Amino acid sequence: MTPDLGVGMLGGGFMAAVHSRAARAAGARLVGLVSGDAEQTAQAVAELGFERGYASLAELLADPAIDVVHVCTPNVLHYEQAMAVIDAGKHVICEKPLAVTAEQADELVRAAADAGVIAAVPFAYRFHPLVREARARVQAGELGQLTMVNGTYLQDWLLSAMDNNWRVDAKFVGPSRVFADIGSHLVDLIEFITGDRIETLTAVKQTVFPTREGSAVVTTEDAVALSVMFRSGAIGTLAVSQVVPGQKNRLRVEIAGTEAALEFDQEDPEKLWLHRRSHAERILREAAYLSPDAARLCRVPSGHPMGFQDAFNSFVADVYTAIETGCVPDGLPTFADGLRAARLTEAAMAAADSGRWVALNPNVADLKITEKVA
Ligand SMILES: NC(=O)c1ccc[n+]([C@@H]2O[C@H](COP(=O)([O-])OP(=O)(O)OC[C@H]3O[C@@H](n4cnc5c(N)ncnc54)[C@H](O)[C@@H]3O)[C@@H](O)[C@H]2O)c1
Numbered sequence: 001m002t003p004d005l006g007v008g009m010l011g012g013g014f015m016a017a018v019h020s021r022a023a024r025a026a027g028a029r030l031v032g033l034v035s036g037d038a039e040q041t042a043q044a045v046a047e048l049g050f051e052r053g054y055a056s057l058a059e060l061l062a063d064p065a066i067d068v069v070h071v072c073t074p075n076v077l078h079y080e081q082a083m084a085v086i087d088a089g090k091h092v093i094c095e096k097p098l099a100v101t102a103e104q105a106d107e108l109v110r111a112a113a114d115a116g117v118i119a120a121v122p123f124a125y126r127f128h129p130l131v132r133e134a135r136a137r138v139q140a141g142e143l144g145q146l147t148m149v150n151g152t153y154l155q156d157w158l159l160s161a162m163d164n165n166w167r168v169d170a171k172f173v174g175p176s177r178v179f180a181d182i183g184s185h186l187v188d189l190i191e192f193i194t195g196d197r198i199e200t201l202t203a204v205k206q207t208v209f210p211t212r213e214g215s216a217v218v219t220t221e222d223a224v225a226l227s228v229m230f231r232s233g234a235i236g237t238l239a240v241s242q243v244v245p246g247q248k249n250r251l252r253v254e255i256a257g258t259e260a261a262l263e264f265d266q267e268d269p270e271k272l273w274l275h276r277r278s279h280a281e282r283i284l285r286e287a288a289y290l291s292p293d294a295a296r297l298c299r300v301p302s303g304h305p306m307g308f309q310d311a312f313n314s315f316v317a318d319v320y321t322a323i324e325t326g327c328v329p330d331g332l333p334t335f336a337d338g339l340r341a342a343r344l345t346e347a348a349m350a351a352a353d354s355g356r357w358v359a360l361n362p363n364v365a366d367l368k369i370t371e372k373v374a
Pocket residue numbers: 010011012013014015016034035036037040072073074075077095096097122123124181
């Protein structure tokens with residue numbers, strides 16, 4: 001890594017801290033930051049170890065020392081801020097959801113491709129080594145014909161009417177809360193591992209707390225349940241919720257085929273289960289026995305547990321490799337993947353609102369950006 005790859009940060013909260021640690025681990029220079037106001041900017045600069053703060057995004061973008069900008073702000077700001085970064089000719093990592101409408105996400109994909117910048121979205125669960133192992137085993141045909149996928153992403157941090165956050169308010173989060181926020185990770189992970197595409201879906205949504213402390217009327221959903229059909233003919237169920245007691249960040253997928261089934265739980269990411277009719281194998285994160293892509297992402301020897309920040313560090317390291325070499329490493333989630341999640345979010349909300357099955361347009365949903373950036 002070139003030691004002076006310059007990082008600019010937008011936001012100073014939870015994810016700005018995660019991104020900053022990953023940027024530092026990759027050997028980049030933490031140049032400057034803008035957060036919500038001058039006081040928050042100064043505090044975040046000090047806490048996250050940046051060299052300076054700026055009064056505005058425009059000032060940050062005018063700094064020639066900044067090569068890549070990480071957008072870690074509330075969802076409705078992503079489109080405008082990421083577009084400004086692209087317009088300034090800088091590389092961009094924009095948090096999920098990439099945008100609050102698929103139309104905006106589509107514009108960002110095209111703008112990034114036209115500008116020739118690297119544009120990535122942190123679907124960082126892809127960077128657990130055993131997720132790569134699961135993907136490699138599906139690709140090798142070990143599961144047989146894909147038949148069923150069951151996935152859940154469950155949390156409990158909004159389990160009381162007293163719990164509130166900007167994420168509850170459509171003004172900051174857009175038309176979908178829980179699906180855009182964590183359903184986006186779930187569908188990305190499933191499509192990444194299977195290489196399959198959800199073609200049609202139907203959904204129901206639920207707002208358990210119609211009012212919350214500090215919010216007049218809550219218009220965003222607490223939970224969504226979906227039935228889905230894949231291009232391959234596989235069927236599945238998905239459930240996402242932020243109001244399930246005891247569940248903290250339970251992203252879990254079961255992928256079944258005619259020969260075998262895989263099970264991965266991101267709260268227990270050092271294990272991958274491979275079930276057969278006769279027996280089950282618990283696959284451990286032991287690099288010498290894993291596929292090359294999974295082994296590549298093992299940051300420490302097995303028995304020394306890796307977790308969320310490690311996966312995030314690998315994601316950011318791959319983005320910086322793409323910036324430095326112009327070659328996008330296999331599996332890097334780009335703005336095209338952010339668009340895909342935005343389309344699935346819109347489809348899920350349309351299905352829930354109409355009570356109908358919704359089909360995704362396979363042509364636009366699979367839009368890819370170039371593998372090699374000039
Ligand atoms: N990839 C992941 O695994 C993951 C996990 C959690 C959150 N996220 C995403 O990250 C984003 C940020 O979430 P968070 O948990 O860090 O939220 P947060 O509330 O902790 O932080 C948001 C930050 O944005 C700042 N901010 C507000 N307006 C701003 C502006 N105009 N310019 C610059 N900064 C501004 C706030 O001051 C705050 O520091 C969200 O879009 C969320 O969906 C992603």
